[in-house]
Amino acid sequence: AQSVTQLGSHVSVSEGALVLLRCNYSSSVPPYLFWYVQYPNQGLQLLLKYTSAATLVKGINGFEAEFKKSETSFHLTKPSAHMSDAAEYFCAVRGMGGANNLFFGTGTRLTVIP
Amino acid sequence: SAVISQKPSRDICQRGTSLTIQCQVDSQVTMMFWYRQQPGQSLTLIATANQGSEATYESGFVIDKFPISRPNLTFSTLTVSNMSPEDSSIYLCSVRLAGEVNEQFFGPGTRLTVL
Numbered sequence: 001a002q003s004v005t006q007l008g009s010h011v012s013v014s015e016g017a018l019v020l021l022r023c024n025y026s027s028s029v030p031p032y033l034f035w036y037v038q039y040p041n042q043g044l045q046l047l048l049k050y051t052s053a054a055t056l057v058k059g060i061n062g063f064e065a066e067f068k069k070s071e072t073s074f075h076l077t078k079p080s081a082h083m084s085d086a087a088e089y090f091c092a093v094r095g096m097g098g099a100n101n102l103f104f105g106t107g108t109r110l111t112v113i114p
Numbered sequence: 115s116a117v118i119s120q121k122p123s124r125d126i127c128q129r130g131t132s133l134t135i136q137c138q139v140d141s142q143v144t145m146m147f148w149y150r151q152q153p154g155q156s157l158t159l160i161a162t163a164n165q166g167s168e169a170t171y172e173s174g175f176v177i178d179k180f181p182i183s184r185p186n187l188t189f190s191t192l193t194v195s196n197m198s199p200e201d202s203s204i205y206l207c208s209v210r211l212a213g214e215v216n217e218q219f220f221g222p223g224t225r226l227t228v229l
Contacts (some may be wrong), residue, residue, distance in 0.1 A: 032216050042192075043118075044205060044220040051216050090156060094216060101147055102208075102218055104157045 002027045002093040004074075006105035014113045015070040019063075021108045023091030026072065031092040033074045034102065035065055037084045047089075050074060061085070086112045116141040118221035120207055127197055127229045134193045135224045137207030146184060147218070148192045152203045160205075163190040183221040197228045 007022040025031050026080040035098050036044040048059025055067040061084075065076045076089060117140040127133050137146065148164040161169040161182055169182035184190040194201050207221040 034217075034221055035219075041225075042201075043222040046217060046219070054182060101145075101162065106156045 002103055003094050004033070004091045004093045004105040005106050006091050006108050008108055009106065009108045012111040012113060013081045015083055016080050019067065019076070019081045019085065019110065021076040021089050021091075021110065023065075023074045023076065023105060024072050025074060025091075026073065029091060029096060033064070033065075033067065034094070035059065035074075035103065036078050036090045036092060036104075037061075037087050038090065038107075047076070070105060081106040081110075081112045083112050083114065086110055106114075115207060116143070116211055118207060118209060118218045118219060120205075120221040120224050121223065124222060124227075126229060128229055129198055131197055132150040132193055132195045132225060133197065135205055135207075135223055135226075136193050137190045137192070139188045139209050141209075142187055142212040143209040144212050145218075146190045147208040148180070148190070148221075149180060149206045149208060150203045151206060151223070155205065160192070163192075194226065197226075199228045202226055202228045 003026045005024045034049045035047040037047050038044050047063050048057045050057050050067045058064045063078045088107050088109050090107045092102040095101050119138045121136045148160040149157040151157050159169040159172050160175045161170050163182050163184040165184045181193045203224040204225050206223045208218045
């Protein structure tokens with residue numbers, strides 16, 4: 001079965017500092033992995049996705065993530081945090097059942113300190 | 115991408131009543147899903163809405179509590195029946211577009227509070 005684990009339910013960074021949000025996956029087959037962002041009182045927006053092509057994936061808003069099979073990780077990074085990055089971030093893996101729906105991690109709330 | 119609308123955006127309901135949430139998509143979709151996000155928690159899949167047939171429910175969710183309809187490719191409803199305060203959550207519709215096997219798009223959610 002596919003699953004993801006997000007380490008750290010809350011992360012605080014200063015504006016301009018590096019953002020690192022951690023996600024580790026468990027999968028018996030090569031996974032398809034996703035990062036979504038949820039701003040307050042809004043739905044989920046796709047940041048980026050890994051679908052077995054390039055291991056370094058670039059997404060919207062300056063975010064990127066690197067797929068590391070040896071570490072079973074798919075950490076999300078951004079070189080310089082902006083106040084507008086404050087949100088909840090979810091890592092997800094595509095299931096391998098009939099519907100191939102997504103399974104989500106528990107989320108990481110990012111706070112950006114001025 | 116797709117534009118997904120949900121109605122209502124939020125509601126406050128009394129215990130024991132039922133609420134039907136609508137999801138409308140502006141594109142042809144292959145799959146439609148309903149998720150629940152309880153306060154401060156992640157998303158949990160309730161069911162896959164199947165066009166013209168009964169929805170496929172995940173463990174812990176039953177049709178009597180969460181009846182789902184999908185009469186056509188772009189519209190689905192989720193009913194939360196006989197509500198209790200524990201049903202207070204955000205309910206999100208999610209779709210996969212025709213020709214896209216990996217990416218899922220999400221609606222803005224319906225924020226439900228049960229008193």
